[in-house]
Amino acid sequence: MNRLFTLPFIILLLLFGCQKPQEKVLRIAVSANMAFVMKELSNTYTEKYGIPCELIIGSSGKLSHQINNGAPYDVFISADMKYPTLLYEQDRTTSSPKIYTYGTLVLWSTKHDDLNEINMLNNTKIEKIGVANPKTAPYGIAAMSVCADALSKSTIKDKIVFGESISQINQYIVNQAVDVGFTSLFIVNSEAMKNKGHWIKVNPSLYRPIAQGGVVIKNNQEEIAEEFLNWMLNDEGQKIINGYKE
Amino acid sequence: MNWLPLLITFKLALITTLFLLVICIPLSYKISGFSNWSSSFLESLFSLPLVLPPTVIGFYLLQAFSPNNPIGSFLKDTLGIKLLFSFEGLVVGSIIYSFPFMFQPIVNGFRKIPPQLLHASALMGKSKFQTFYKISLPFIQKSIFTGCIMTFAHTVGEFGVVLMIGGNIPGVTQVASIAIYDEVEMMNFTAANQYSITLLIFSFLILFFMFIIQRKNQNHDTN
Numbered sequence: 221m222n223r224l225f226t227l228p229f230i231i232l233l234l235l236f237g238c239q240k241p242q243e244k245v246l247r248i249a250v251s252a253n254m255a256f257v258m259k260e261l262s263n264t265y266t267e268k269y270g271i272p273c274e275l276i277i278g279s280s281g282k283l284s285h286q287i288n289n290g291a292p293y294d295v296f297i298s299a300d301m302k303y304p305t306l307l308y309e310q311d312r313t314t315s316s317p318k319i320y321t322y323g324t325l326v327l328w329s330t331k332h333d334d335l336n337e338i339n340m341l342n343n344t345k346i347e348k349i350g351v352a353n354p355k356t357a358p359y360g361i362a363a364m365s366v367c368a369d370a371l372s373k374s375t376i377k378d379k380i381v382f383g384e385s386i387s388q389i390n391q392y393i394v395n396q397a398v399d400v401g402f403t404s405l406f407i408v409n410s411e412a413m414k415n416k417g418h419w420i421k422v423n424p425s426l427y428r429p430i431a432q433g434g435v436v437i438k439n440n441q442e443e444i445a446e447e448f449l450n451w452m453l454n455d456e457g458q459k460i461i462n463g464y465k466e
Numbered sequence: 467m468n469w470l471p472l473l474i475t476f477k478l479a480l481i482t483t484l485f486l487l488v489i490c491i492p493l494s495y496k497i498s499g500f501s502n503w504s505s506s507f508l509e510s511l512f513s514l515p516l517v518l519p520p521t522v523i524g525f526y527l528l529q530a531f532s533p534n535n536p537i538g539s540f541l542k543d544t545l546g547i548k549l550l551f552s553f554e555g556l557v558v559g560s561i562i563y564s565f566p567f568m569f570q571p572i573v574n575g576f577r578k579i580p581p582q583l584l585h586a587s588a589l590m591g592k593s594k595f596q597t598f599y600k601i602s603l604p605f606i607q608k609s610i611f612t613g614c615i616m617t618f619a620h621t622v623g624e625f626g627v628v629l630m631i632g633g634n635i636p637g638v639t640q641v642a643s644i645a646i647y648d649e650v651e652m653m654n655f656t657a658a659n660q661y662s663i664t665l666l667i668f669s670f671l672i673l674f675f676m677f678i679i680q681r682k683n684q685n686h687d688t689n
Contacts, residue, residue: 247635255652274636277651289532291551291633387651394653412653 246273246441246448247292249283251299252387253323253359253403254432256410257464258297261457271444279385281356287312287437294445297434299323299386299404300358304435314442317433320453321461324405325362325427330417331396338370338422341379341400349379350389350401359386362427363402369426393417409464467660470637471645478553478641479621482560483614486568489561490613494569495598498576509573516566520626527559527631551633556641559627567616575609576602608683615676619669 250258255277262273276283276293284303287293288310296313297320298304304317329335332345341349351367352360360382367376383389386403393401394416408419434452436445451457497505515523531549532538541547549555579602587597603610625643632639634648642661649658 252651276634276636277648278634286551286633289528289534289550290548292635385651387653390653391650 244271244441244444246271246294246444247276247439248273248295248297248448249276249278249287249291249293249437250297251280251283251432252277252357252385253299253406254297255387256412257406257461261452261460264456264460265448265451269447271448273448277387279353279356280358282385292439293437294439294441295434295449296437297432298358299430299432301431301433302358304433307435307437311438313435313437314446315436317435318449318453319431320434320449320457321432321465323359323362323430323432324424324465325359325366325422325430326403326405326408326419327400327422328393328403328408328417328419329400330393331399333418335400335418335420337420338366338426341367341370342375346399347379348381348398350392350398351380351382352386352389352402353382353384357385358430358432359402359404362422362430365428366402366422366426406464409466467657467664468645471640471642471661472664474553474637474640475622475642478556478560478624479618481557482564482621483568483617485557485561486564486617487610487614490565490568490572491603491610494573494576495602498573512569513566515563520563520624521630523559523563524627524630527555527562527627531555531631550631551635551639553638555631556628556639559631560621560624563624563627564617564620567620568613571609571613571616572606575606579605608680611679612676615672619672622665622669 246262248258248262255275258275262275266272278286280298280300280303283291283293283296284298284307287296287307296304296307298317301317301319304313307313308316327335327338327341332340334340340346349367351363354360354364367380371379381392381398383392383401386407389398389401389403390407390413392398393403394413402422403419405421407413408416434449436442436449439445452461497508500508528550529535530537531541533542533550538550541549547554549558583601583605584597587601588594592600623643624641625647628639628641628644629647632641632644634640634644640648642665646658646661646665649655649661
């Protein structure tokens with residue numbers, strides 16, 4: 221009996237013994253569409269200013285819900301203005317959201333290489349169209365307005381499958397679980413996804429511009445968080461972001 | 467592959483197991499002596515996490531721990547405890563989530579003790595505590611062992627509750643199952659695969675180990 225419990229105690233001691241001391245880390249909650257861009261941004265920032273960054277990736281809606289419940293994040297990079305504005309109104313942020321970029325909706329497929337225009341969605345060989353959940357994902361809202369324009373109501377019902385966030389849609393597309401899907405230009409231009417399948421930009425007149433905003437969260441590190449967000453809004457940060465927008 | 471999520475997973479599982487061990491032994495001992503009706507009621511209550519989707523538990527914990535809520539704000543302002551998005555919160559969540567896995571085997575173990583043994587001990591003038599310590603506990607050793615292994619393994623596999631109340635913070639609340647989810651989200655399938663295979667092998671070994679020991683005990687009993 222005694223021997224049975226000695227082992228866990230030893231392991232427990234070891235586990236607690238090898239915990240490293242907490243260092244100053246900037247926690248950045250980032251919307252899934254910006255995940256790849258943010259990785260480059262934060263790596264560059266850490267290299268330059270020596271402040272380690274951690275990314276927490278999710279849909280804008282989920283992340284803002286967590287922040288509202290007190291999640292210890294320092295910066296929130298949303299895919300829209302709605303969620304950061306809500307947080308600002310609830311006094312969770314230091315100031316109102318700042319637009320760091322405008323998002324571009326793309327139609328992407330790894331299954332059909334003859335993808336050339338939006339009307340192709342009506343083609344019978346397209347059976348499933350992936351769209352991020354419009355309730356929580358801004359790109360989902362944009363995609364739904366495009367679909368409402370291009371497709372009849374019954375086709376929408378038959379063809380559209382919803383994913384939890386844009387990253388789930390990306391997986392659906394890459395794994396060919398859907399024929400085509402709506403995602404962000406930031407994803408298809410990323411290092412990891414470049415040269416995979418075919419994509420076209422959706423005509424911007426078909427959806428409302430996706431203004432993407434960032435805010436600093438009140439979490440005892442506002443100063444360094446503010447510096448980071450400003451850096452992202454200035455030349456250096458914008459240059460990296462725009463590198464993904466070609 | 468980063469080892470930190472696996473380390474956090476095992477730390478969480480171990481602490482949860484120890485807490486549940488301390489809670490469940492006296493609790494099951496008490497309940498095993500209750501009448502039919504009240505023990506059925508309590509057992510149903512304690513077995514709820516077995517059938518509830520983890521999202522239900524996660525959702526209620528999220529509500530309860532939130533600083534916008536009386537319980538959460540009391541914990542935070544008066545006691546200075548933050549349970550949302552912290553490791554401590556995961557421990558509380560896991561204790562609830564894994565509760566039946568420790569409780570069930572131990573309460574069943576206590577019920578299987580032949581009453582004659584306990585009566586004999588009482589007749590020989592041993593106190594209740596002495597009987598508990600010298601007769602009951604050694605008698606249910608195997609059940610306790612099963613409970614520990616099952617609790618540990620079940621906590622390692624926890625996902626839904628952690629996703630809802632942990633917030634996926636690397637080095638703090640990012641357990642292995644969440645790290646896998648995260649890597650898949652980022653489409654790092656190699657990393658996701660490495661974590662998954664580690665967990666798969668580990669889980670198999672733990673079950674294998676448990677069955678070997680049970681078999682050994684069985685052989686020992688029949689001889």
